Amino acid sequence: MPDPDPVLxxxxxxxxxxxxxxxxxxxxxxxxxxxxxxxxxxxxxxxxLAALSMxxxxxxxxLGAMTLYTYVATRNDLVVLMVDQVLxxxxxxxHPDDLRERLALVVRVQYDDCRAHPWLxxxxxxxxxxxxxxxxxxxxxxxxxxxxxxxxxxxxxxVTLLATFGTGVARAEQAxxxxxxxxxxxxAVWWEANYEALGEVMAxxxxxxxxxxxxxxxxxxxxxxxxxxxxxxxxxRIIDGLVAHIAERGR
Amino acid sequence: MPDPDPVLxxxxxxxxxxxxxxxxxxxxxxxxxxxxxxxxxxxxxxxxLAALSMxxxxxxxxLGAMTLYTYVATRNDLVVLMVDQVLxxxxxxxHPDDLRERLALVVRVQYDDCRAHPWLxxxxxxxxxxxxxxxxxxxxxxxxxxxxxxxxxxxxxxVTLLATFGTGVARAEQAxxxxxxxxxxxxAVWWEANYEALGEVMAxxxxxxxxxxxxxxxxxxxxxxxxxxxxxxxxxRIIDGLVAHIAERGR
DNA sequence: TAACGACATCGTACGGCGTACGGAATATGT
DNA sequence: ACATATTCCGTACGCCGTACGATGTCGTTA
Numbered sequence: 001m002p003d004p005d006p007v008l009x010x011x012x013x014x015x016x017x018x019x020x021x022x023x024x025x026x027x028x029x030x031x032x033x034x035x036x037x038x039x040x041x042x043x044x045x046x047x048x049l050a051a052l053s054m055x056x057x058x059x060x061x062x063l064g065a066m067t068l069y070t071y072v073a074t075r076n077d078l079v080v081l082m083v084d085q086v087l088x089x090x091x092x093x094x095h096p097d098d099l100r101e102r103l104a105l106v107v108r109v110q111y112d113d114c115r116a117h118p119w120l121x122x123x124x125x126x127x128x129x130x131x132x133x134x135x136x137x138x139x140x141x142x143x144x145x146x147x148x149x150x151x152x153x154x155x156x157x158x159v160t161l162l163a164t165f166g167t168g169v170a171r172a173e174q175a176x177x178x179x180x181x182x183x184x185x186x187x188a189v190w191w192e193a194n195y196e197a198l199g200e201v202m203a204x205x206x207x208x209x210x211x212x213x214x215x216x217x218x219x220x221x222x223x224x225x226x227x228x229x230x231x232x233x234x235x236x237r238i239i240d241g242l243v244a245h246i247a248e249r250g251r
Numbered sequence: 252m253p254d255p256d257p258v259l260x261x262x263x264x265x266x267x268x269x270x271x272x273x274x275x276x277x278x279x280x281x282x283x284x285x286x287x288x289x290x291x292x293x294x295x296x297x298x299x300l301a302a303l304s305m306x307x308x309x310x311x312x313x314l315g316a317m318t319l320y321t322y323v324a325t326r327n328d329l330v331v332l333m334v335d336q337v338l339x340x341x342x343x344x345x346h347p348d349d350l351r352e353r354l355a356l357v358v359r360v361q362y363d364d365c366r367a368h369p370w371l372x373x374x375x376x377x378x379x380x381x382x383x384x385x386x387x388x389x390x391x392x393x394x395x396x397x398x399x400x401x402x403x404x405x406x407x408x409x410v411t412l413l414a415t416f417g418t419g420v421a422r423a424e425q426a427x428x429x430x431x432x433x434x435x436x437x438x439a440v441w442w443e444a445n446y447e448a449l450g451e452v453m454a455x456x457x458x459x460x461x462x463x464x465x466x467x468x469x470x471x472x473x474x475x476x477x478x479x480x481x482x483x484x485x486x487x488r489i490i491d492g493l494v495a496h497i498a499e500r501g502r
Numbered sequence: 503t504a505a506c507g508a509c510a511t512c513g514t515a516c517g518g519c520g521t522a523c524g525g526a527a528t529a530t531g532t
Numbered sequence: 533a534c535a536t537a538t539t540c541c542g543t544a545c546g547c548c549g550t551a552c553g554a555t556g557t558c559g560t561t562a
Binding site: 001002003004005008009011012014076122124125126127128129132135136138139142143146151152153154155156157158160161164165167168169172174175178179182183184185187189190192193194196197198200201202205207208209210212213214216217220224225229230233234236237238239240241242244245 | 252253254255256259260262263265327373375376377378379380383386387389390393394397402403404405406407408409411412415416418419420423425426427429430433434435436438440441443444445447448449451452453456458459460461463464465467468471475476480481484485487488489490491492493495496
């Protein structure tokens with residue numbers, strides 16, 4: 001059996017100098033792990049996860065680059081800490097009485113977090129649970145679907161469906177922002193600049209539905225897509241489906 | 252107004268030497284753009300998008316690294332070409348007669364492509380439409396919801412909902428695979444190795460729902476999650492919701 | 503046929519990245 | 533006072549994308 005993941009104690013802050021009273025040898029750390037992680041979150045919030053470099057982070061903290069490695073073992077571990085820490089910042093609201101509102105809130109909390117910290121969407125391969133705030137989050141999500149007559153598996157699947165949807169819409173939105181930042185022009189400007197070129201290049205091809213729907217969407221949205229509306233539309237459909245399923249289970 | 256995106260002609264292959272009869276000066280290209288993109292897809296399929304480097308790709312093609320830049324302007328452009336090219340490989344099936352099957356197929360095609368080429372999930376900020384096969388795909392998706400009484404906006408939103416869900420489930424699955432590759436152990440092994448450590452570290456915290464549901468899920472799935480089941484569960488709920496909405500629109 | 507100009511190929515180099523390594527400084531335990 | 537554990541950090545290695553310029557190869561033109 002392999003060794004346990006060494007990031008776990010750090011995630012749960014079981015080795016903080018202040019946790020046990022025992023003082024450490026050597027110089028005091030200039031900053032705390034939380035300071036490091038908070039600064040990293042600031043950078044990622046402002047410039048994206050790709051722009052978060054160990055050197056840059058160290059500079060912001062007035063540390064040498066390699067000093068960071070006395071706080072975290074690798075950049076990957078740092079990202080794991082960032083995720084858990086940033087999830088801990090949002091206070092989880094009480095579950096509304098109304099079932100539909102309760103389900104919607106799970107989606108909206110997920111969506112809002114991903115909007116506030118788009119780099120969350122770039123984090124790959126963090127195992128579920130893992131950190132205290134991730135665990136809090138999962139516990140809270142399950143609380144929204146407790147006592148509805150669903151079995152444990154269905155509770156997990158329901159929560160996963162809601163969270164996946166919230167994340168998915170946020171990701172679509174981030175994709176647009178990302179493209180905007182990269183090309184330096186808004187969606188609308190990009191389409192204006194490329195409309196003619198697209199027409200030339202597509203000569204001979206025909207997309208009757210896509211052309212019609214794309215034009216209608218573009219006019220309605222004043223952009224190629226509108227994530228707010230998509231959120232409301234999808235949310236309504238998913239909740240309809242879930243409520244019907246729950247009603248059937250309850251019978 | 253800014254200049255149009257220079258990758259467009261290449262995407263639609265409007266500057267291929269063989270497209271117009273006019274022969275080019277200078278030496279023939281050793282390989283074709285399609286060869287380059289296909290080789291890049293091979294690498295990304297096998298080792299992920301992060302493992303696709305210009306040097307590595309060039310080596311596989313027996314080219315100098317910089318030679319690639321006579322085929323594509325940047326690595327980013329290459330990725331855009333890869334997306335369109337790989338989408339073109341899957342033949343889009345005819346739409347089934349049954350509505351539910353038609354909607355489900357949109358999800359499954361999306362899901363299957365993302366499973367076959369997980370690096371698609373790592374591509375950020377590709378504008379919709381853009382390439383011929385992306386356009387084909389969108390046209391096909393819209394065809395699944397044509398003639399149901401939905402207006403254009405709702406057609407777009409419906410298709411987006413289905414595609415988002417398929418992508419989302421595939422992404423959850425990829426996250427697990429990614430973690431497995433990184434740590435070199437399967438989900439089950441990881442949990443076995445970390446069960447004790449998690450217990451120690453979580454001492455004092457209590458997660459009644461998460462603990463119960465997580466255990467039940469773990470036993471049922473023999474893993475922390477089961478994307479196949481999640482796909483079926485979510486698909487059923489979403490289709491229920493969509494069909495109800497369509498029925499109401501038709502009235 | 504010879505010279506020209508466009509194009510493909512590719513070696514070198516620059517500035518970035520994560521991080522392995524080892525030395526110096528600083529605190530505690532003996 | 534000394535040993536030891538810990539922090540801090542400069543240097544260096546091997547990656548990355550890609551800017552630049554030299555060199556060779558071809559179609560075109562004189």
